[in-house]
Amino acid sequence: MQITVLAGGIGGARFLTGLRQHLRAAYPDGNGGSTAEVTVIGNTGDDIRLYGLQVCPDLDTVMYTLGGGISAERGGGREDETFAVKQELAAYGAEPTWFGLGDRDTATHLVRSQMLAAGYPLSAVTEALCARWQPGVRLLPMTDDRVETHVIIDGDSPGTRKAIHFQEWWIRHRAAIPAHGFVLVGVDDAKAGPGVAEAIRDADVVILPPSNPVVSVGMILAVPGVRDAVREARGPVVGLSPIVGGAPVRGMADACLTAIGLEVSAAAVARHYGARSAGGLLDGWLVHTPAAAEANESAAADDAHYVAELTAAGIRTRAVPLLMTDLAATTAMAAAALDLAATLRPAATPGG
Ligand code: FO1
Secondary structure: OEEEEEEOOHHHHHHHHHHHHHHHHHOEOOOOOEOOEEEEEEOOOOOEEEOOEEEOHHHHHHHHHHHOOEOOOOOOOEOOOOOHHHHHHHHOOOOOOOOOOOHHHHHHHHHHHHHHHOOOOHHHHHHHHHHHHOOOOEEEEOEOOOOEEEEEEEOOOOOOEEEEEHHHHHHHOOOOOOOOEEEEEOHHHOOEOOOHHHHHHOOOEEEEOOOOOOOOHHHHHHOOOHHHHHHOOOOOEEEEOOEEOOEEOOOOHHHHHHHOOOOOOHHHHHHHHOEHHHOOOEOEEEEEOOOHHHOOOOOOOOOHHHHHHHHHOOOEEEEEOOOOOOHHHHHHHHHHHHHHHHHHOOOOOOOO
């Protein structure tokens, strides 16, 4: 069983812990692992070059989360982190001071930057870093070429616009400055990383997890060849909504959706990805409905009302709990995604 997941940062990584747990139960290998293989296509649009270091936030979030090194309370960055290097850089007045560079995290960037400078492609670097962390998935950068997501905001004088790096918008400005759009700088000269197109095309199931559909999954799909690979995938493509009710499960997907003129809803994201039968990407889609225990809470968000309209639009939709509150919740989400995929898989050929 080969599963390929196009993942961004924290939301995607959280989902992947549930997928890994589900596969250990559903496809056990007899010694606590799974016979199923997961390939993660990681977003590199968040990457930023700082103090001479190449930082890959979404790749590191997946690697640390699945490798057991993620900071549980902060949801990002390393466990037991300290910030002595950050403080010393600030003492020198080294810009930027708004980026939270951790000491343990810096070792990752030093090894990565050293290998890149020696001529290794990002895919080889990521494989080397994962040799230590053993995430239990194959983590492939979406491209080995340098790309960066920049955000279009109002310029310094009326009527003008300018671009700032996504990390500056996200961290320094908490995405509070209205964005007019996002550009993946370098995408025109980029090509899909080694193994990326094949991992998507040949997968038994392709999953779009509850990552940011604009700056995470959206940027992976912007890499030449990736969108076509998803459309040509031999297995079903199933997505999970990152929006519950009218708000993102976490992060700031709402600011990103608004920036590109989309309504902040589970239906708007599904339509944005589109039905594969109508030229889009999705065969199946999961929207949120409260778990039985919460169903009686009047305030509980419930998106089950989208099921009929999206199914009619060619995206087979089901409503399941999508709040990633704990491992049991994300494991159930992964099971629901694969169950839905099983109903979408082309009728199995006899003995096929
Ligand atoms: N996110 C923050 O909100 N504040 C930070 O200071 C911060 C530092 C940081 C350092 C390394 C790294 O890999 C990620 C970091 N992040 C930080 C998260 C980063 O902004 C991610 O790109 C977002 O979480 C979106 O995926």
